[in-house]
Amino acid sequence: xxxxxxxxxxxxxxxxxxxxxxxxxxxxxxxxxxxxxxxxxxxxxxxxxxxxxxxxxxxxxxxxxxxxxxxxxxxxxxxxxxxxxxxxxxxxxxxxxxxxxxxxxxxxxxxxxxxxxxxxxxxxxxxxxxxxxxxxxxxxxxxxxxxxxxxxxxxxxxxxxxxxxxxxxxxxxxxxxxxxxxxxxxxxxxxxxxxxxxxxxxxxxxxxxxxxxxxxxxxxxxxxxxxxxxxxxxxxxxxxxxxxxxxxxxxxxxxxxxxxxxxxxxxxxxxxxxxxxxxxxxxxxxxxxxxxxxxxxxxxxxxxxxxxxxxxxxxxxxxxxxxxxxxxxxxxxxxxxxxxxx
Amino acid sequence: xxxxxxxxxxxxxxxxxxxxxxxxxxxxxxxxxxxxxxxxxxxxxxxxxxxxxxxxxxxxxxxxxxxxxxxxxxxxxxxxxxxxxxxxxxxxxxxxxxxxxxxxxxxxxxxxxxxxxxxxxxxxxxxxxxxxxxxxxxxxxxxxxxxxxxxxxxxxxxxxxxxxxxxxxxxxxxxxxxxxxxxxxxxxxxxxxxxxxxxxxxxxxxxxxxxxxxxxxxxxxxxxxxxxxxxxxxxxxxxxxxxxxxxxxxxxxxxxxxxxxxxxxxxxxxxxxxxxxxxxxxxxxxxxxxxxx
Numbered sequence: 001x002x003x004x005x006x007x008x009x010x011x012x013x014x015x016x017x018x019x020x021x022x023x024x025x026x027x028x029x030x031x032x033x034x035x036x037x038x039x040x041x042x043x044x045x046x047x048x049x050x051x052x053x054x055x056x057x058x059x060x061x062x063x064x065x066x067x068x069x070x071x072x073x074x075x076x077x078x079x080x081x082x083x084x085x086x087x088x089x090x091x092x093x094x095x096x097x098x099x100x101x102x103x104x105x106x107x108x109x110x111x112x113x114x115x116x117x118x119x120x121x122x123x124x125x126x127x128x129x130x131x132x133x134x135x136x137x138x139x140x141x142x143x144x145x146x147x148x149x150x151x152x153x154x155x156x157x158x159x160x161x162x163x164x165x166x167x168x169x170x171x172x173x174x175x176x177x178x179x180x181x182x183x184x185x186x187x188x189x190x191x192x193x194x195x196x197x198x199x200x201x202x203x204x205x206x207x208x209x210x211x212x213x214x215x216x217x218x219x220x221x222x223x224x225x226x227x228x229x230x231x232x233x234x235x236x237x238x239x240x241x242x243x244x245x246x247x248x249x250x251x252x253x254x255x256x257x258x259x260x261x262x263x264x265x266x267x268x269x270x271x272x273x274x275x276x277x278x279x280x281x282x283x284x285x286x287x288x289x290x291x292x293x294x295x296x297x298x299x300x301x302x303x304x305x306x307x308x309x310x311x312x313x314x315x316x317x318x319x320x321x322x323x324x325x326x327x328x329x330x331x332x333x334x335x336x337x338x339x340x341x342x
Numbered sequence: 343x344x345x346x347x348x349x350x351x352x353x354x355x356x357x358x359x360x361x362x363x364x365x366x367x368x369x370x371x372x373x374x375x376x377x378x379x380x381x382x383x384x385x386x387x388x389x390x391x392x393x394x395x396x397x398x399x400x401x402x403x404x405x406x407x408x409x410x411x412x413x414x415x416x417x418x419x420x421x422x423x424x425x426x427x428x429x430x431x432x433x434x435x436x437x438x439x440x441x442x443x444x445x446x447x448x449x450x451x452x453x454x455x456x457x458x459x460x461x462x463x464x465x466x467x468x469x470x471x472x473x474x475x476x477x478x479x480x481x482x483x484x485x486x487x488x489x490x491x492x493x494x495x496x497x498x499x500x501x502x503x504x505x506x507x508x509x510x511x512x513x514x515x516x517x518x519x520x521x522x523x524x525x526x527x528x529x530x531x532x533x534x535x536x537x538x539x540x541x542x543x544x545x546x547x548x549x550x551x552x553x554x555x556x557x558x559x560x561x562x563x564x565x566x567x568x569x570x571x572x573x574x575x576x577x578x579x580x581x582x583x584x585x586x587x588x589x590x591x592x593x594x595x596x597x598x599x600x601x602x603x604x605x606x607x608x609x610x611x612x613x614x615x616x617x618x619x620x621x622x623x624x625x626x627x628x629x630x631x632x633x634x635x
Contacts, residue, residue, distance in 0.1 A: 233401035287526030309538035331559040
C-alpha cells in the first residue's frame with residue numbers, strides 16, 4: 001500500500017500537533033491547596049518601593065507603616081484584592097478587580113448601592129462619584145473615632161468638600177461649622193442631615209421632611225413650636241409646599257439672627273418671607289414662626305387667648321355634655337310614658 | 343316614632359279630608375324653604391370644612407395625611423376648604439342681610455323681640471330652670487315657644503362662630519393683604535383662634551347639636567323637620583306647647599297647615615341627614631382616636 005508509511009507518519013504528526021496544541025491551550029489547573037496566596041510581605045516586596053508604578057505612571061506604592069497603623073492592619077492584602085489570592089506569576093496585571101468592601105460591610109454596601117453616589121456610579125457610569133475609598137481612604141483607613149480619620153466628625157466636611165466645593169465654603173461660613181471647629185460634638189455636619197451611606201437627592205419630599213427631625217435633635221423646643229404653625233402642620237402631614245427649617249434659616253450657611261448676613265436677621269426678614277409670600281412687608285414679618293401658647297414669656301397674647309378658649313371650650317362641652325346626659329337619662333326613664341308622643 | 347303614634351291623630355282629622363282613606367295628620371309649617379336651604383348649605387359646607395380642616399388641626403394623627411389625600415393632598419383640601427368657607431360666609435351674610443331686610447324693609451314683626459325671636463327672652467331662662475327640674479323629675483317639662491333655649495344657643499353659636507372663623511380664615515387666606523392693616527402677629531392669633539373655634543364648633547355640632555336635634559330618644563335617629571319643613575300638629579303640641587297655644591289662640595295655626603311631606607321627600611331627607619350624621623360622627627371617632635392615642 002503506497003500510502004502505508006505516509007499514513008502512519010501523517011497520523012503521528014497530527015497526533016503530535018494536536019497534543020502540542022492541547023498543551024498550549026491548557027490553562028493552569030485550579031490552584032491546589034498547597035499553592036499559598038501571597039503573604040503581605042510578598043506584595044510589599046514590590047509595593048514598598050515608592051517608585052513602583054503602573055505602566056501609565058500612576059503610583060502603586062504602599063507605605064507599610066501607614067498600613068500597619070490602619071484599622072485594616074490585621075487583614076491580608078488579598079482579603080481585599082481577592083483576585084490576587086491565586087497569583088503565581090509576578091508582576092500581576094495592572095488592572096485588578098475593585099476591592100469589594102461590601103463583602104464584609106454588607107449593610108453599608110447595600111445602603112451605598114441605593115444612594116445617589118452609588119447610583120451615579122453604577123447606573124450613570126459617573127466615575128467621579130465617590131466609592132468607599134474616596135471618603136474612607138484605602139490603605140490608611142481609620143475608624144471615625146480616630147481624629148485623623150477622613151470620616152472623623154471634624155473632618156467629614158473637608159472630605160465631602162473635596163468634591164462639593166461650592167457647599168463647603170457656605171458650610172464653613174455658618175454657625176454649625178464654627179461650633180464643629182470649636183469641638184462641639186453635637187454640632188451638625190454633612191452626614192447628620194444627608195446620612196453617610198444612603199445619601200438621597202436633596203430635592204425629594206421625603207428627604208426634605210426628614211431634615212426637620214434632625215434639627216429637632218438639638219433644637220427640640222424650636223421644632224415643637226414650629227409644629228404649632230401652619231408651616232409645621234402641613235410639613236408634618238408630609239407636604240413640602242410650605243416652609244420648613246431650611247427655607248427660612250438656610251441649609252448650609254445658617255447664621256444666628258444677630259448676624260446681619262443671616263436670612264432671619266432684621267434686615268433680611270422681609271426678603272426671606274417674600275421668597276414665598278410675594279409682597280410681604282415690615283408688618284408681615286412681625287409674625288412669630290415659633291409661637292408657644294403655653295409659654296407666657298414667649299407668646300403672652302396667645303397664652304391669654306389659650307386660657308380664654310380653654311375655659312370656653314371646657315365650659316361649653318361641660319355644660320352641654322351634662323345637659324345631654326341628664327336629658328338622655330330623663331328621656332330613657334320617661335320612655336314608656338312619652339314613647340308615643342312624637 | 344311608631345306608625346301607631348303617627349296614625350293616632352290621623353283618625354281624629356279624618357273627617358277633614360274625606361277623599362283620602364287614611365288621611366295623614368295635619369302638618370304645620372315650621373321652616374320656610376329659604377331656612378331649609380340655609381341649613382343644607384351650612385350642613386354641607388360645615389362637613390367639608392371639618393373634613394378638610396381636621397388634618398391640619400390634628401396633623402400629628404396617623405389619619406391626618408390620609409384624610410387630606412382624600413381631597414387630593416393639602417392643596418386640594420385647602421382649595422375645598424376655601425370654597426366651602428367662602429360659601430358658608432356668603433350664606434350666613436345673606437341670612438343676616440335677609441333678617442334685616444325682613445325687619446326693616448318688609449316690616450316683619452317679632453324678629454328681634456318677642457316669642458318668635460331668636461333673641462334670648464326671660465322665658466328662656468325660666469324654661470331652662472324648668473327643664474333642669476324636669477331632668478330630675480321635680481316638675482313638668484317646660485312649655486316651649488317657637489325656639490327653645492338650646493336652639494337659640496345653636497343659632498347664635500353659628501353666627502358667632504362663622505364671624506370669628508371667617509375673619510380668622512380670611513386673614514390666613516390673604517396674609518399679605520391682611521398685613522396692609524394688621525401686624526404679622528395677628529396671623530398667629532388668627533391660626534390659634536381658627537383652630538380653637540374649630541375644635542369648639544366641631545365638638546358642639548357633632549355631639550351637642552346632633553344629640554339635641556336628632557339623636558336624643560324623643561327624636562332618634564333624627565328630626566326631619568329641618569329638611570321637610572313641617573311637623574305634625576301632635577308633635578308641635580307636645581314639643582312646643584306655648585307656641586301651639588299661642589298659634590291656636592291667635593288663629594294663626596290654621597294658616598300654617600301644609601301638606602305632609604311626600605314619602606319620597608321624607609326618604610330623601612332621611613338619607614341626606616343620615617349621611618351628614620354618619621360623616622360627623624365618623625370625624626368624632628377620628629378625633630377621639632387622635633386624642634386618646
